[in-house]
Amino acid sequence: MLDHKIIKFQQVSKTYRGNITAINCLSFDVEKGELVFLAGHSGAGKSTILKLIAGTEVANSGSVIVNNIDLGKISQNYRTFIRQHIGIVFQDHKILFDRNVFDNVRLPLDIIGTYSEKEIHERVAKALDSVGLEHKINAAPEQLSGGEQQRLCIARAVVHQPKILLADEPTANLDRGNALKILELFKQFHQSGVTILISAHDESILGDYGKRIIRLSNGQFRG
Amino acid sequence: MIKFNHHIRSFKQAWQTILFHPFEHLINIVVLALVITICAAGLSLNNSLETWKQHNITYPQIMVYMDTRASEADIDSVQKNLVKIGKPIVNDFKYISKQQALTDLQNDSRTKDIASDVISADNNPLPDMIIINTGVAESDALSKLSMQLEQMPLVEKVQIDINYANKISSLLGFAKKITFSTQILFILVLSLVIYNMIRLQMMLKSDAINVSRLIGASDSFIMRPLIHYAIWQVTLATAVAGGGIYLLTTNLNSMFTHFNNLFGNGFSLQILPLQEFIILWLTLLVFTVFTVFLAVRWVFRNGK
Numbered sequence: 001m002l003d004h005k006i007i008k009f010q011q012v013s014k015t016y017r018g019n020i021t022a023i024n025c026l027s028f029d030v031e032k033g034e035l036v037f038l039a040g041h042s043g044a045g046k047s048t049i050l051k052l053i054a055g056t057e058v059a060n061s062g063s064v065i066v067n068n069i070d071l072g073k074i075s076q077n078y079r080t081f082i083r084q085h086i087g088i089v090f091q092d093h094k095i096l097f098d099r100n101v102f103d104n105v106r107l108p109l110d111i112i113g114t115y116s117e118k119e120i121h122e123r124v125a126k127a128l129d130s131v132g133l134e135h136k137i138n139a140a141p142e143q144l145s146g147g148e149q150q151r152l153c154i155a156r157a158v159v160h161q162p163k164i165l166l167a168d169e170p171t172a173n174l175d176r177g178n179a180l181k182i183l184e185l186f187k188q189f190h191q192s193g194v195t196i197l198i199s200a201h202d203e204s205i206l207g208d209y210g211k212r213i214i215r216l217s218n219g220q221f222r223g
Numbered sequence: 224m225i226k227f228n229h230h231i232r233s234f235k236q237a238w239q240t241i242l243f244h245p246f247e248h249l250i251n252i253v254v255l256a257l258v259i260t261i262c263a264a265g266l267s268l269n270n271s272l273e274t275w276k277q278h279n280i281t282y283p284q285i286m287v288y289m290d291t292r293a294s295e296a297d298i299d300s301v302q303k304n305l306v307k308i309g310k311p312i313v314n315d316f317k318y319i320s321k322q323q324a325l326t327d328l329q330n331d332s333r334t335k336d337i338a339s340d341v342i343s344a345d346n347n348p349l350p351d352m353i354i355i356n357t358g359v360a361e362s363d364a365l366s367k368l369s370m371q372l373e374q375m376p377l378v379e380k381v382q383i384d385i386n387y388a389n390k391i392s393s394l395l396g397f398a399k400k401i402t403f404s405t406q407i408l409f410i411l412v413l414s415l416v417i418y419n420m421i422r423l424q425m426m427l428k429s430d431a432i433n434v435s436r437l438i439g440a441s442d443s444f445i446m447r448p449l450i451h452y453a454i455w456q457v458t459l460a461t462a463v464a465g466g467g468i469y470l471l472t473t474n475l476n477s478m479f480t481h482f483n484n485l486f487g488n489g490f491s492l493q494i495l496p497l498q499e500f501i502i503l504w505l506t507l508l509v510f511t512v513f514t515v516f517l518a519v520r521w522v523f524r525n526g527k
Contacts, residue, residue, distance in 0.1 A: 084438070
């Protein structure tokens with residue numbers, strides 16, 4: 001039988017140094033092509049869930065299974081390799097200001113290393129086009145507005161066409177208008193078959209987009 | 224193919240980094256070149272001392288006195304054995320027959336009276352002898368050879384000045400140790416300079432490194448541009464050091480020529496042969512790669 005679940009959390013707990021429990025015995029699945037929102041206040045455990053899926057953190061107990069691979073049972077190097085095939089949008093953008101828009105977006109392709117210069121140019125142009133930044137390809141990041149910087153971050157996350165896209169508070173620092181534009185972008189990626197997990201502390205902005213919302217409070221499900 | 228692509232990009236990045244901030248990197252290159260110059264000067268000095276030593280240091284001689292009953296066959300046997308067991312201690316040896324010794328004695332103005340009064344061709348008490356010129360100063364090797372010679376049939380006595388050998392040996396050993404220690408010290412200094420250079424580069428690029436790691440860059444992806452950067456810095460510094468050594472040697476040799484004319488002891492600095500210079504460069508590159516590896520590991524471990 002085909003397993004349509006691309007992410008599985010099985011009794012997962014994560015405690016940080018100083019005995020701070022981020023998530024406590026959580027279990028849930030995400031199906032291929034699903035759009036899932038993680039909602040909750042700051043410290044509810046949303047970012048920890050995304051970090052566990054990305055493999056930048058490892059669960060203290062339970063299993064985090066991504067694409068049928070238990071991330072707790074593989075080496076750090078392999079987790080890093082798996083991360084090459086996931087798109088990540090950071091809350092604080094993590095844009096590199098020592099290079100222009102084009103060089104920021106090409107970074108994941110450079111890391112994967114299998115693309116020719118021609119392919120890189122085509123893919124970067126396509127990714128920038130999908131977020132409406134094609135005209136800013138040679139601009140310096142500091143010339144972009146907050147919303148544009150977030151779109152640049154999204155272009156970098158999707159340039160290698162990942163199967164899974166993780167976005168940590170992508171609308172947190174944006175006004176409502178820009179936030180809705182960003183959510184519209186994620187909706188478009190979702191329609192092209194990408195599995196997307198988005199964390200958001202402001203549930204009101206989700207509106208019609210929130211088909212499935214996992215509500216969290218103090219590392220556990222709420223409501 | 225993936226690795227090749229990564230290396231091409233790292234190569235470009237390294238040169239971009241160097242060319243976009245030439246002044247900053249010139250300082251690095253000059254510091255590295257100074258250290259490499261001292262390393263190379265040590266090697267050059269070592270070579271020059273070796274050559275000077277061959278021409279100016281007299282190694283101990285071994286005198287083998289044969290029994291007066293020894294026949295030509297016995298002497299031949301000792302000489303054949305000497306050829307067999309003498310390498311690499313023996314440079315050459317010379318057989319002096321008792322008749323030759325007598326003739327030399329009679330021809331020497333200081334001893335000819337004694338020779339004519341006491342000794343004659345019919346009554347020659349002088350022994351046949353073999354004079355061995357050695358090419359080493361290690362007293363253990365010389366003692367072993369002299370013992371082997373003593374045990375040969377009809378060898379009456381073997382004479383060697385072990386004290387002189389010891390003095391020469393310790394003097395040469397001291398010079399070698401000083402040169403070797405200086406080179407090790409400067410290779411360590413070089414490693415520390417490279418280590419610090421890489422640490423600073425990583426601090427300057429910490430944002431790019433952190434983001435790259437978050438989106439799936441392996442340690443080798445992070446390390447590769449730094450290795451290229453360090454390799455090219457060391458290569459440029461080695462080229463500068465090569466030029467520096469050439470100028471230094473040429474200038475110092477003109478000074479030595481002046482002193483040689485005064486004291487006549489024929490010392491000159493040799494320019495490091497290209498082959499040895501390439502070996503030095505490759506050795507430095509190995510140290511460089513190892514140092515970059517250690518620096519990156521250290522920064523990753525400490526999160527700085």
